[in-house]
Amino acid sequence: MDLLEVRSISKTYGSGETSVRALKKVNFSVPKGEYVAIVGESGSGKSTLLNMIGALDNPTSGKVLIDGKDIFAMKESKLTVFRRRNIGFIFQAFNLIPELTVEQNIIFPVLLDYQKPDKKYLEELLEVLNLKERRNHLPSQLSGGQQQRVAIGRALILRPSLTSRLEIWTRRTAVR
Ligand SMILES: Nc1ncnc2c1ncn2[C@@H]1O[C@H](COP(=O)(O)OP(=O)(O)O)[C@@H](O)[C@H]1O
């Protein structure tokens, strides 16, 4: 079974004369372990598509299945937990919490999920992300690249089955 299945997703923003049809019956699937880059000109619907896959917004029609589960058929409360445990987000603006240190930012999703941090895995992440020397620093004391790596650590700490890196590859030129 594919980890991600996008089935005939359409999204129309607004209604009437000013409505925008951002996605028109998009279909694809991604097996577990595969890396996919979505490339397209500005305004072609990349962010809209990633927002649907991450269950951050609802499609007008169509389905998204993650690990065989129809995410839009879940109640909001169940979806919130499912999203936190199964989908890792790295936002373009990293959205780190300014009052928390590097380490606290990374383990934040674990605390939200009422779990205890896996200390060994945290050390592993700090090591591969080259953040060991910065673990007690605040986001404002970090370079852009370091902040981005904290956001990656936070996206991975709960070992999600799906990680989406929103916006990083946005391009202005058309590539088809
Ligand atoms: N909240 C919104 N309301 C109305 N139109 C929107 C909204 N968000 C995006 N759009 C429109 O939908 C289309 C796709 O946008 P988007 O998914 O952000 O494109 P991309 O990420 O590929 O640049 C664009 O024409 C954009 O203007």
Ligand SMILES: [Mg+2]
């Ligand atoms: Mg975009």
